[in-house]
Amino acid sequence: MVKFNINSNIWNVLCLLLLFAILSVLLTVESPKDLNTKKTIHSKMISRQLKTFAEIPNPTQQVLENNKPRIKQKEIPLIYAITPTYYRLTQMADLTRMANTLRQVRRLHWIVVEDWTSTNHHLHEFLVYTNMSFTYISQATKESTNASKGNDQKNAAIQWITRNHRWGEQAVVYFADDDNAYDLRLFEEMRYTQKVSMWPVGLTGGNKAETPVVEDGKVTGFIGWATKYRVFAVDMAGFAVNVNVLWDYHPMLFETQMPAYTCCTAETKFLEQCCTIEDIEPRADNCTKVYVWHTKTGKPKYVKNEARLDHIYV
Amino acid sequence: MVKFNINSNIWNVLCLLLLFAILSVLLTVESPKDLNTKKTIHSKMISRQLKTFAEIPNPTQQVLENNKPRIKQKEIPLIYAITPTYYRLTQMADLTRMANTLRQVRRLHWIVVEDWTSTNHHLHEFLVYTNMSFTYISQATKESTNASKGNDQKNAAIQWITRNHRWGEQAVVYFADDDNAYDLRLFEEMRYTQKVSMWPVGLTGGNKAETPVVEDGKVTGFIGWATKYRVFAVDMAGFAVNVNVLWDYHPMLFETQMPAYTCCTAETKFLEQCCTIEDIEPRADNCTKVYVWHTKTGKPKYVKNEARLDHIYV
Numbered sequence: 001m002v003k004f005n006i007n008s009n010i011w012n013v014l015c016l017l018l019l020f021a022i023l024s025v026l027l028t029v030e031s032p033k034d035l036n037t038k039k040t041i042h043s044k045m046i047s048r049q050l051k052t053f054a055e056i057p058n059p060t061q062q063v064l065e066n067n068k069p070r071i072k073q074k075e076i077p078l079i080y081a082i083t084p085t086y087y088r089l090t091q092m093a094d095l096t097r098m099a100n101t102l103r104q105v106r107r108l109h110w111i112v113v114e115d116w117t118s119t120n121h122h123l124h125e126f127l128v129y130t131n132m133s134f135t136y137i138s139q140a141t142k143e144s145t146n147a148s149k150g151n152d153q154k155n156a157a158i159q160w161i162t163r164n165h166r167w168g169e170q171a172v173v174y175f176a177d178d179d180n181a182y183d184l185r186l187f188e189e190m191r192y193t194q195k196v197s198m199w200p201v202g203l204t205g206g207n208k209a210e211t212p213v214v215e216d217g218k219v220t221g222f223i224g225w226a227t228k229y230r231v232f233a234v235d236m237a238g239f240a241v242n243v244n245v246l247w248d249y250h251p252m253l254f255e256t257q258m259p260a261y262t263c264c265t266a267e268t269k270f271l272e273q274c275c276t277i278e279d280i281e282p283r284a285d286n287c288t289k290v291y292v293w294h295t296k297t298g299k300p301k302y303v304k305n306e307a308r309l310d311h312i313y314v
Numbered sequence: 315m316v317k318f319n320i321n322s323n324i325w326n327v328l329c330l331l332l333l334f335a336i337l338s339v340l341l342t343v344e345s346p347k348d349l350n351t352k353k354t355i356h357s358k359m360i361s362r363q364l365k366t367f368a369e370i371p372n373p374t375q376q377v378l379e380n381n382k383p384r385i386k387q388k389e390i391p392l393i394y395a396i397t398p399t400y401y402r403l404t405q406m407a408d409l410t411r412m413a414n415t416l417r418q419v420r421r422l423h424w425i426v427v428e429d430w431t432s433t434n435h436h437l438h439e440f441l442v443y444t445n446m447s448f449t450y451i452s453q454a455t456k457e458s459t460n461a462s463k464g465n466d467q468k469n470a471a472i473q474w475i476t477r478n479h480r481w482g483e484q485a486v487v488y489f490a491d492d493d494n495a496y497d498l499r500l501f502e503e504m505r506y507t508q509k510v511s512m513w514p515v516g517l518t519g520g521n522k523a524e525t526p527v528v529e530d531g532k533v534t535g536f537i538g539w540a541t542k543y544r545v546f547a548v549d550m551a552g553f554a555v556n557v558n559v560l561w562d563y564h565p566m567l568f569e570t571q572m573p574a575y576t577c578c579t580a581e582t583k584f585l586e587q588c589c590t591i592e593d594i595e596p597r598a599d600n601c602t603k604v605y606v607w608h609t610k611t612g613k614p615k616y617v618k619n620e621a622r623l624d625h626i627y628v
Contacts, residue, residue: 011325015332022336089517090379092608093495124393181407184414202388202628203403203614209628223622290628295408296612300517309535312517314604 041116048311062296077170077191079108080161080243085123085154085178086115090297092314094178095123100198102176105187110159114138122313124153136159144257150177151254158253162246171243175236179297191281196275199284201238204294209234212280215286219280230268231277237292239271249274338395383538391484391505393422397570399437399492400429400468404611406628408492410435413444414594415547416490425474427467428452445593449474458571461537462580465568477559485557489550493611500605503597504554510589513598515552524549526594528601533594544582545591551606553585563588 018081079104085091095112110132114120119138127134139151139156154175165171172193176182190197198219200211210224210233222233232239246252255269284291395416399405409426416424424446428434433452441448455463468489475511479485486507490496504511512533516524524538524547536547546553560566569583598605 011329015325015329018329018332018336022332026538040559045395058471084347089522090607090609092604093516093609096497097411097415097609100418101411104414104418156596181411182414183410187512199628202407204616207619207624208403208617211623211628218510225617260533288626289407290626293410294614295404295407295411295615295628298612300608300610301520303520305521305537307524309525312514312523312602312604314607 006023014124022299043081062190074169076107077172077193079105079187079191079240080111080157080171080173081108082111082113082115082154082157082173083178084115084150084157085177086149087120089300089303089314090179092123092126094255094297095126098176098178098180099126099181100134101182101184103130105182108133108187109190110134111157112136113157115141115150115153127182135164147254147256147258148264151256151266153254158246162250165243172240173246174240174245177237177294179295180237181293181295182293185289186284190292193240193242193281195245195279195281196239196241197235197281197283197293198239198273198287199282200270200287200290202236202290202293204235205233205235209290210238212282212287214282217286218280219282220276220289226264230265232268232271232275234267234271235294236267237294239267241271241274330584342377355504359587362532373397377431377549384567388483391486391507393419393427393501393505393554394471394486394487395473395487396427396468396491397490397492398427398429398464398471400463401434403614404493404572405628406437406440409440412490412492412494412496413440413446413495417444418498421505422447424448425448425471427471429455429467456570461568461570461572462578465570465580469567469570472560475557476564479557486554487547487557487560488554491551491608493609495552495607497605499603500548500598503605506553507556508595509559509593510553510555511595512546512548512553512601512608513527513596514601514604514606515549516607518549518551521556523604524552526596526601528596531596531600532613533591533596533601535591539580546585546589548585549582549608550581551587551608552582553587555588559588601618 006261059178083095083098085095099110102108110121110127111129114123114136116138117140119136124136139153139158141152145152158173160175160304172190174190186199189199194254198212200208200209204210205225210222212219212234213223215219222230224233225231237270252270252273254266258265319485358396396478397409397412401411407578408520415423424441426437426448427528428437428442431454432450433450438450441450451474455466459466472487475487486504488504503513512526514523516523516526519539521538526533526548526610527537535541536544538547541547566584566587568580572579
């Protein structure tokens with residue numbers, strides 16, 4: 001027992017030193033309670049800080065989520081608007097006005113065909129300025145052609161489409177004269193055409209309008225001019241066809257040589273190649289709304305003093 | 315010394331117990347080093363988390379910053395486009411086409427004045443659909459009026475402006491016929507008119523265009539019809555005036571009763587009330603560009619079979 005017989009005084013001092021050491025250690029480290037309080041304050045500060053931040057979602061996830069509810073741009077069928085044109089005093093005015101309309105239509109490719117041996121650089125500059133998706137080509141009317149104006153140009157545009165259209169992409173073809181008036185709703189009406197769709201056209205055929213007659217959602221006839229000898233009594237502005245029709249019934253073209261006594265049957269002859277009356281998908285609220293007018297721009301008065309206006313292009 | 319003579323064995327047991335207690339306390343609390351490591355990990359985690367967040371700036375600050383580099387919407391002068399119209403077969407077509415153009419012009423208020431004792435509800439519905447800022451009022455042509463068509467309607471619109479324009483707001487007034495063709499650049503050309511601005515108008519006055527002649531940035535004359543007896547040989551579509559002119563030279567109105575032998579002097583008579591040739595601010599690249607055409611919509615062919623088209627409004 002000798003080993004343990006240490007002086008009790010020394011023990012006392014040692015014990016006091018130990019207690020002092022313990023106290024000092026305890027004072028330097030934080031108590032669990034204090035630590036929790038600090039943690040709570042810190043979390044609150046961070047969460048307050050986070051409130052001023054907006055979450056940036058994971059980019060991959062974002063793409064997936066955005067595509068889920070919305071239609072992909074590529075899934076919206078493209079509209080090929082084919083416009084034959086020719087030089088005249090009102091050409092620039094008509095195309096300016098038309099561009100103002102077409103510019104507002106999503107997924108539209110404008111094919112402008114000049115009735116001449118070359119394109120017009122003023123017009124080309126204008127088309128670039130419009131910032132639209134366009135193709136500008138030239139196709140002079142052939143000498144042998146005696147049919148309606150613009151048929152050679154429309155055929156050139158159809159050939160351009162069959163050469164350049166991306167296989168499998170949904171698209172519709174529409175023939176849009178440059179002096180007609182278009183309500184923007186027209187383009188959404190025609191966009192999802194499966195084969196051929198039709199709607200009324202205002203101010204044509206000697207009537208207020210020319211229109212398919214719809215009974216129980218099916219077209220049964222037409223109100224318009226010469227419905228007796230036109231299977232499809234429809235104006236050029238009154239129908240659209242799916243781009244696939246151009247391949248399924250190839251070659252789908254406009255007639256350019258016709259017997260002298262026929263007139264104004266370009267539309268019906270074109271559609272008779274592919275369709276019957278049963279194929280027609282009526283649009284524009286069962287053909288009761290007018291979203292396009294076959295307007296004509298009046299010829300301006302006699303032009304004189306042209307030399308004095310050399311510095312401006314009209 | 316009796317008090318301190320405690321058995322050393324007891325002391326030893328006490329000391330061991332104390333050491334055990336100290337050790338257990340030290341094990342439950344975290345060392346400052348551990349705490350720092352934990353804090354570092356936490357900060358790193360938070361900073362990583364913060365990287366997926368974008369800062370939402372203080373809203374007040376954001377408004378201030380946005381306004382610094384950009385022009386306030388209110389600082390862009392407003393355009394009052396005044397369009398007199400009247401019922402005819404092509405009215406809806408013309409206004410549809412015009413709305414397609416004007417819809418794309420920022421800060422434009424369209425004042426459409428029907429030449430009738432009441433407004434047309436089809437047209438009103440259409441104007442609502444366009445989603446534009448517009449006012450649609452009616453003003454029948456007075457019996458005493460023998461001047462150009464539309465003068466009573468333009469005066470009604472001027473009176474509407476003087477009653478409704480917000481004092482101090484920058485604005486210009488432009489008379490826009492509903493069958494003209496407008497390039498969008500025209501509106502930016504006219505927007506900052508100080509008093510009166512002018513530019514060429516295509517297809518008017520028997521010329522390709524009617525235009526002010528500009529020498530050294532000042533207008534010295536006009537190329538057009540009847541420049542000898544018209545101080546301002548300008549078409550209605552060829553000028554814009556600052557809205558302040560309407561007050562500074564009040565009452566600024568169009569003449570409606572004119573001697574029988576005068577014709578087509580509405581524009582010059584209106585402008586002679588406020589301006590001289592020195593006041594003209596030439597636009598459109600010193601009047602060498604045509605951004606507006608005085609087109610006329612051709613009258614459609616004879617209308618028959620109207621009864622069969624009762625179900626549609628053209």
